[in-house]
Amino acid sequence: MAVAEKKMAVAEKKTEKAWGKIVDAGLDEGIKKLTPEKIEKVINKALAAMGGARLKTYVDTCIHCGLCSEACHHYLSNDRDPSFAPVAKVKQTMWPILKNKGRVTPEFIRRAAEIAYTECNLCKRCSMYCPFGIDMAYILLSVRRICHLLGVTPLYLQDTAHSHAVTMNQMWVKQDDWIDTVQWQEEEIRAEIKNPRIPIDKEGADIMYSVIGPEPKFQAQLMGQAAIIMNVAGINWTYPSFDGWDNSDMAMYSGDHEIMGRVKRAHFEAAFRLKAKKIVMGECGHAFRSIYDVGNRWLGLKMPPVPVIHAIQFYYELLREGRIKIAKKFKEPVTLHDPCNVIRGRGLGEMARYVTNAICEDFTEMQPNREYNFCCCAGGGVINCGPPWAKKRAISNRVKAEQMKETGAHIVITPCHNCHSGIEDIIKYYKLGMHTKFFSEILVEVMEIPEEFKVG
Amino acid sequence: MSESANWDWKTKEKLLVDLNELQKKFIDIRELTPSDDGEKIAAVVQPEDKRFTTCVNGEVWDETFEKVWSLKFKPDNKLVSLVFRDFEWTVAVDHEMWEEKFDFIWNMQFTPDGRVAANVKKGDDYGVSVDGKTWENGFVEARDLIISPNGTKTASAVSTKRIKEGDIFGFQEGVWTVAVDGVTWDKTFVNVWGVTFSHDNQHLAAEVRLNLYDYTIAVDGKTWEETFGCVWEPVFKPGSYDVVAPIKTPQGWTLAMNGKPIWGNFIQIWNQKYSPDGKRIAAIVAPEYGKWTIAVDGSPWARSFSDAVLPPIFSPDSKRVAAAAKESKYPFHMQSALHNIPGNDRYTIAVDGTPWAEDFDMVWDPIFSPGSDKVLTKVEKNGRYFIAIDGRVGRRGFEALWNPVFSPDGEKLLIRCVEGGKYYRRVVPIGEI
Numbered sequence: 001m002a003v004a005e006k007k008m009a010v011a012e013k014k015t016e017k018a019w020g021k022i023v024d025a026g027l028d029e030g031i032k033k034l035t036p037e038k039i040e041k042v043i044n045k046a047l048a049a050m051g052g053a054r055l056k057t058y059v060d061t062c063i064h065c066g067l068c069s070e071a072c073h074h075y076l077s078n079d080r081d082p083s084f085a086p087v088a089k090v091k092q093t094m095w096p097i098l099k100n101k102g103r104v105t106p107e108f109i110r111r112a113a114e115i116a117y118t119e120c121n122l123c124k125r126c127s128m129y130c131p132f133g134i135d136m137a138y139i140l141l142s143v144r145r146i147c148h149l150l151g152v153t154p155l156y157l158q159d160t161a162h163s164h165a166v167t168m169n170q171m172w173v174k175q176d177d178w179i180d181t182v183q184w185q186e187e188e189i190r191a192e193i194k195n196p197r198i199p200i201d202k203e204g205a206d207i208m209y210s211v212i213g214p215e216p217k218f219q220a221q222l223m224g225q226a227a228i229i230m231n232v233a234g235i236n237w238t239y240p241s242f243d244g245w246d247n248s249d250m251a252m253y254s255g256d257h258e259i260m261g262r263v264k265r266a267h268f269e270a271a272f273r274l275k276a277k278k279i280v281m282g283e284c285g286h287a288f289r290s291i292y293d294v295g296n297r298w299l300g301l302k303m304p305p306v307p308v309i310h311a312i313q314f315y316y317e318l319l320r321e322g323r324i325k326i327a328k329k330f331k332e333p334v335t336l337h338d339p340c341n342v343i344r345g346r347g348l349g350e351m352a353r354y355v356t357n358a359i360c361e362d363f364t365e366m367q368p369n370r371e372y373n374f375c376c377c378a379g380g381g382v383i384n385c386g387p388p389w390a391k392k393r394a395i396s397n398r399v400k401a402e403q404m405k406e407t408g409a410h411i412v413i414t415p416c417h418n419c420h421s422g423i424e425d426i427i428k429y430y431k432l433g434m435h436t437k438f439f440s441e442i443l444v445e446v447m448e449i450p451e452e453f454k455v456g
Numbered sequence: 457m458s459e460s461a462n463w464d465w466k467t468k469e470k471l472l473v474d475l476n477e478l479q480k481k482f483i484d485i486r487e488l489t490p491s492d493d494g495e496k497i498a499a500v501v502q503p504e505d506k507r508f509t510t511c512v513n514g515e516v517w518d519e520t521f522e523k524v525w526s527l528k529f530k531p532d533n534k535l536v537s538l539v540f541r542d543f544e545w546t547v548a549v550d551h552e553m554w555e556e557k558f559d560f561i562w563n564m565q566f567t568p569d570g571r572v573a574a575n576v577k578k579g580d581d582y583g584v585s586v587d588g589k590t591w592e593n594g595f596v597e598a599r600d601l602i603i604s605p606n607g608t609k610t611a612s613a614v615s616t617k618r619i620k621e622g623d624i625f626g627f628q629e630g631v632w633t634v635a636v637d638g639v640t641w642d643k644t645f646v647n648v649w650g651v652t653f654s655h656d657n658q659h660l661a662a663e664v665r666l667n668l669y670d671y672t673i674a675v676d677g678k679t680w681e682e683t684f685g686c687v688w689e690p691v692f693k694p695g696s697y698d699v700v701a702p703i704k705t706p707q708g709w710t711l712a713m714n715g716k717p718i719w720g721n722f723i724q725i726w727n728q729k730y731s732p733d734g735k736r737i738a739a740i741v742a743p744e745y746g747k748w749t750i751a752v753d754g755s756p757w758a759r760s761f762s763d764a765v766l767p768p769i770f771s772p773d774s775k776r777v778a779a780a781a782k783e784s785k786y787p788f789h790m791q792s793a794l795h796n797i798p799g800n801d802r803y804t805i806a807v808d809g810t811p812w813a814e815d816f817d818m819v820w821d822p823i824f825s826p827g828s829d830k831v832l833t834k835v836e837k838n839g840r841y842f843i844a845i846d847g848r849v850g851r852r853g854f855e856a857l858w859n860p861v862f863s864p865d866g867e868k869l870l871i872r873c874v875e876g877g878k879y880y881r882r883v884v885p886i887g888e889i
Contacts, residue, residue: 318794
């Protein structure tokens with residue numbers, strides 16, 4: 001056994017101690033239905049369908065230098081355990097798959113699924129450290145695609161993909177519940193601003209505002225806050241009453257490309273049906289990736305057919321142009337988490353800082369930051385793998401906890417849903433005594449309410 | 457004879473409501489909705505704090521509600537709205553309310569003979585109600601409402617078994633099917649989407665997912681023999697029971713009839729439409745990655761568009777096809793939420809493969825004249841709305857404009873518009889637009 005492999009075996013035992021053996025019916029029951037023959041057949045069919053050129057280029061280009069290791073929060077947080085190095089994750093998954101031409105065991109698939117779904121957030125930080133810029137996320141997404149086709153996916157993530165398939169949203173929100181929640185939020189914000197309006201199905205609106213499933217399901221106040229911002233800023237906007245209101249796409253991360261594409265099509269077609277000129281999406285990271293990088297391309301779209309603007313940019317424009325004015329800045333010390341998909345992926349880092357400085361008095365940067373910031377460890381669908389993996393997820397992002405603690409901030413601004421929940425988990429696990437907030441929560445607290453909107 | 461033959465095509469202009477005056481009377485006016493013939497204009501109004509009602513041509517209904525939405529005029533010019541009071545929803549038709557009350561009502565639509573249908577929820581049961589008569593069988597969930605062409609039947613995708621969130625294995629056994637007038641198909645599926653009726657109202661087709669990987673089309677619950685990597689919404693060929701749907705094969709997307717490919721391969725195909733005579737079929741296609749156009753009978757237009765092409769519309773004589781199309785010039789990262797980049801995100805209408813010379817901030821669906829010789833639509837330029845005919849933009853811009861309607865002889869247009877804060881019904885000869 002090579003030295004590196006011995007080290008990995010030791011590390012494997014060590015990490016098992018930290019979070020124990022994790023039971024996940026999606027993986028454990030999934031592999032019971034596999035045979036080596038089925039695995040080989042499915043893998044080879046999947047590889048043929050993928051085309052293979054991109055995958056082969058990445059795999060053949062990698063010189064195994066290991067420079068990607070220091071980029072990975074899993075690696076750093078698990079005491080530089082080599083099995084968590086990005087290249088090691090590929091080594092434990094795609095390399096044997098390719099080398100053995102799909103002749104791998106069900107147990108191998110179980111481990112490959114665990115690595116691909118829970119030990120890589122597809123954050124692409126490692127690609128910046130790779131001398132060749134190899135897209136590790138693409139390779140691990142390809143492993144996920146294979147796992148999906150084999151029926152070996154974490155239970156909670158699979159359930160989310162099922163929700164997308166039925167409802168076109170990720171939280172099983174029924175058609176009536178969605179409309180009811182929109183109408184309820186219009187009532188709720190009457191206490192905040194005078195005569196608010198949340199237009200439904202307003203044909204020809206400038207903007208279709210889109211959210212992710214958890215908002216109507218658990219965090220409806222965020223929809224209310226968005227409505228306050230829209231009303232005060234005088235935006236001509238609307239929500240659809242029909243499917244397509246959810247911009248998120250966990251099927252992208254489960255490996256179910258067909259449902260991913262279906263969900264994205266529904267989202268874009270909702271905007272076309274409403275004759276909305278643009279989509280502004282709430283504070284979500286992966287949704288942005290799904291509309292401009294992955295989901296759109298599966299459909300044959302080079303870019304979103306309707307412009308999609310992330311909330312960070314939307315707030316930046318509203319503040320810069322004085323459409324929203326700040327009455328009194330937020331006083332508590334804050335730091336800013338840079339969500340991978342919209343900062344590293346879309347380059348909204350400076351806009352995020354403009355917004356932070358415009359609304360907060362006391363802002364301390366995390367180090368490193370912007371595109372070099374560490375992932376929240378919730379992204380890439382990892383948080384959607386659910387409670388069985390929560391402890392492992394927290395342990396595997398100690399580096400984030402240290403990074404946040406050093407800022408001395410009380411509040412971590414997290415302009416992404418998965419980051420928001422994932423970082424809150426890390427804060428609790430490491431007892432950091434901080435809290436997460438979305439930009440919208442602070443913005444609504446500090447913005448000037450013009451006289452015509454003042455209640456009473 | 458079409459409904460519009462009975463409309464007033466002689467009076468050149470009617471000023472029906474001064475919306476400026478109306479606005480002074482209410483806290484809020486929303487969902488401005490004209491009738492098809494333009495003789496009435498309705499709105500949801502808020503006469504007092506947190507109380508809503510409807511107002512037609514300035515006359516306010518004296519009943520008020522906590523919520524009112526989804527205003528629509530039926531073809532007989534009666535106003536229909538969904539109203540909520542004392543924790544109950546119902547349907548109001550003019551000033552009459554259904555006796556039946558529900559926990560929620562949505563997807564309100566009309567049958568061709570003027571009855572009102574909607575998805576409803578009552579207690580734990582989901583279903584469909586037509587003029588207040590609700591399906592006898594309720595379901596765990598009902599999604600979407602599909603009405604047969606003659607209005608005698610209603611259908612919905614329904615879930616037949618309550619499964620817990622997180623029960624992925626129970627879900628994969630298949631709990632979704634189609635219900636017609638509350639009666640389900642014999643078979644259940646993992647997923648059901650895109651339900652559609654045959655032209656004689658007797659049959660239904662839908663996209664189904666048999667497991668996580670195999671997609672096909674089911675007709676009356678019986679699936680095609682072939683399965684595919686993915687499918688999109690099916691349609692029935694007019695005058696037949698043949699079903700056509702886009703299918704994803706290892707070679708790409710194509711159109712299949714009854715399971716067998718009938719077109720060549722494309723990067724993408726969706727929104728196929730039959731011509732009125734049932735002899736031609738058009739669909740949105742991507743002949744190459746990132747290029748979108750319309751294919752008619754399998755042949756794509758030579759001209760393609762970078763961003764999108766919207767569903768094709770056939771002329772009444774089945775000979776011509778028009779579609780809205782969109783193009784961009786500049787990179788995605790240059791987009792702004794509040795501003796438009798000049799020359800970017802431009803919409804136009806393409807007819808038989810040729811786009812109009814002028815482009816717009818937004819276009820609505822193309823409308824053919826009864827003689828099929830003209831194409832018009834509503835367009836938006838710099839915040840004002842215009843009528844454009846065969847690429848020529850009308851002289852007058854409006855603050856609000858609803859889809860124009862051709863007179864039966866194709867010589868005039870009915871224009872429903874707001875100008876100077878006033879709602880007008882105008883009848884204008886085509887040459888004077």
